[in-house]
Amino acid sequence: MLTLFPNYVKKTKQFTVQPDKSEVVSQSSHTGPANVPLITDSSFNEAAETDSHVNNLMQKIVKVWGKHSVVRSRGLDFEEQALIFNPEKNDFLESLLPFAEQEAYYQAPESMKKKILSCGWIIYNEKTLAIETEIVTPACNSIINGRIPGLTSSCFREFASETLVDEAYHSYMVTKANAITRKERNLDVQVPLFTLVKELNAYKNSLSLDWEKDLAQMATAIVSEVFISDYLSLLSTDQNIQPLNTATVEAHMKDELVHGYAFKWLTKTLYKSLSPEQQMFFCKILPKPIRWFASKELDIWGNVLQQIGFKEHKSLIEECRLKSDQDLQKINYSPIIKLASESGIFATQIGIKAFEDEGLISNSSISKMGKMRSKL
Numbered sequence: 001m002l003t004l005f006p007n008y009v010k011k012t013k014q015f016t017v018q019p020d021k022s023e024v025v026s027q028s029s030h031t032g033p034a035n036v037p038l039i040t041d042s043s044f045n046e047a048a049e050t051d052s053h054v055n056n057l058m059q060k061i062v063k064v065w066g067k068h069s070v071v072r073s074r075g076l077d078f079e080e081q082a083l084i085f086n087p088e089k090n091d092f093l094e095s096l097l098p099f100a101e102q103e104a105y106y107q108a109p110e111s112m113k114k115k116i117l118s119c120g121w122i123i124y125n126e127k128t129l130a131i132e133t134e135i136v137t138p139a140c141n142s143i144i145n146g147r148i149p150g151l152t153s154s155c156f157r158e159f160a161s162e163t164l165v166d167e168a169y170h171s172y173m174v175t176k177a178n179a180i181t182r183k184e185r186n187l188d189v190q191v192p193l194f195t196l197v198k199e200l201n202a203y204k205n206s207l208s209l210d211w212e213k214d215l216a217q218m219a220t221a222i223v224s225e226v227f228i229s230d231y232l233s234l235l236s237t238d239q240n241i242q243p244l245n246t247a248t249v250e251a252h253m254k255d256e257l258v259h260g261y262a263f264k265w266l267t268k269t270l271y272k273s274l275s276p277e278q279q280m281f282f283c284k285i286l287p288k289p290i291r292w293f294a295s296k297e298l299d300i301w302g303n304v305l306q307q308i309g310f311k312e313h314k315s316l317i318e319e320c321r322l323k324s325d326q327d328l329q330k331i332n333y334s335p336i337i338k339l340a341s342e343s344g345i346f347a348t349q350i351g352i353k354a355f356e357d358e359g360l361i362s363n364s365s366i367s368k369m370g371k372m373r374s375k376l
């Protein structure tokens, strides 16, 4: 049986941020994925109380970055991984294909199904790369450059710098993983632009003011950073797929759990620091990336299936499109709803309407959260 990164697992510790005790402690008994730092949900709730609490938490995250980040620990040994590439194993999960239950896919020869799964892994990585480079990196640069209200103190700027380093390493990991997969599977597929990126760019192009563009980028980065751990967790624990792929995703997820919490914390400080006009804008934009994220990316799939010679690619994609272009049910967006509620967005009619318009909440769900409506 293959052992993944034996030294990596032994040399690194797990860390838990415990804000109530104002310290970071190593944890040896946690039962989750190996080496994944934990930050409890209760710490997130506590962070909602004051700006200084958020600042304290951010300072702790910044302080322990050198110990918990993948790039500052051993990282991944891709040469070692390439040696243990197992051609018999599938590269991706069938359940993550948007057409797994369609007849044309079901009837395809096993060799074609295997090739499609390898394409699924390549697309998955390319989407991760797009999130890193087109969504999160520009948002971090805006924080570092002091352009985001409320996030101009040194701890936020330092956090954004560290996150940039993490994301650059994640870009390296997925690029390297895809290069190995393309070589091992002899697959030279090109992946077009993703919906998430196209929609954000189109939305930003419709805006005239720089602060609007910065906030649109920030909102999309916040949603992406909150979602990405779930997105990665789909693959990180599956023992039946290619070990290289599981290892790549697991290492990435380790960093993203921290990013996810930190981006939720900084959202509260950001929102409070905006002018009423900017708050109104932020309320409107925050739910949009949830829909963009839920895209099944059928255009990309149609294009890639054609590249690998899957004859029924047109009818397969059209059948999928008849059901829906998006699959919101596969996305757990409740953390964004909770974040919007705790940030004060649902204390405004505009915030409630923006989430209602995207079909993400109803009046009854707002009542359940016990939030009072008031006008901006």
Ligand SMILES: [Fe+2]
Residues within 6 Å of the ligand: 132, 166, 167, 170, 252, 255, 256
């Ligand atoms: Fe990342």
Ligand SMILES: [Fe+2]
Residues within 6 Å of the ligand: 136, 167, 225, 255, 256, 259
């Ligand atoms: Fe991240």
